[in-house]
Amino acid sequence: MSTFFAKSLAVKLKQNKQSLKLGMLALLLLSSAPLMADSQNKAVWYRYYDQHGVANISSNVTPNHIRHGYEALDRNMQVIQRARPYNTEMDIKKAPQRAAQAYQMESDQRLKKAYTNSQTAITKRNNALAHIKKQIIFQQEQLKQLQNDRITFKRQEMEYLRKVKPVPAQLKTNLDNNLKNIELKKDMIQSLQTSYRNTQAEYDRIITRLKALE
Template sequence: MVLSIFISSELLAQSTAKAKWYRYYDKNGVANISSTVSPEHLRHGYEALDRNMQVIRKNKPYDAKYEIRNAAEIQRKARQQSEDLKLKRAYGTSQVAVNKRNDMLKKITKQIAMTQQELKTVENDYLILKQDENKYIKKKKPVPSDLKNRIHYNIQNTQNIKTRIESLQTEYRNTQAEYDIIIKRLKNLE
């Protein structure tokens, strides 16, 4: 019995929570009620009412001059709100974003470490190639073109690897900064 009363009161609350009527007061203070929102409702501000004529929410009057003056700010806020909702759908909570950031930064750190190891290997190869070149020079023999090409390729490869390391370091900083902003925005939504 008690359960059925509770369930019926819950159903009643849900059914009455939807707006059935809209009321605004004109300049003379006269209440005007209708089942739809008219331009007059917007101009004067209105109240959404349930079936029992109880106020569900109040809406302020629409001010066109305010809208025009503050259009850029209103658009910025709308964009921000839209982006915040996308972040909320994508991550759910700031902790999920923190975990995602940490995973991304770990991957980039591994890539940097592997690339630095590759750089050491290429630099060691360069030392060996230069030693071979010096042997030819000491013997006053011409350096073979194959060795010259390998040295040239090695120098280019070293530069490419250094550029890749710089790029990965930049990616690390950018990823960290991007996620810091995302985390901050998600924390503000929580």
């Protein structure tokens, strides 16, 4: 009885050992599968066809590969990636477009750095326009005062002329200076109004671009 029990126990232990070995082998195979897949998917050879249709294979990419376009092959010579031929003429034609895109990207970065977002730009625009508007109002008030002064000077001049008296030199000087100051104020107001329009247009462009980037 004890002999039979011992034999049964030995058989079970042997079966357990075999099962354990099979399990460990399965785990090793499963764990190595991704590595094998990665190894197989890795480019080992690079093949291009020349103008005569002849295949050329090397372990690295050469200028000829780039010129003709090439295929990346794994260790089993299976194509895993294709690269288009490099077209010099097309590249030259696209150079201005790439330059414009690079300039736009650089400009966008400057806008983001300066304003962060469109709302910040709107606030700065409103502040800038309010400042210019304040200057315009101030200059307009001064212009109005100069125009009122001119009315007074002209009345004085007319009074002298009515009485057939010579117009005093000081009054003539006042009239001349007044006219010059009026013209200067008008030019200044016009310049400020132009600045207002340009500032508004520039900020509108900036705000529109920032909104497009958001």
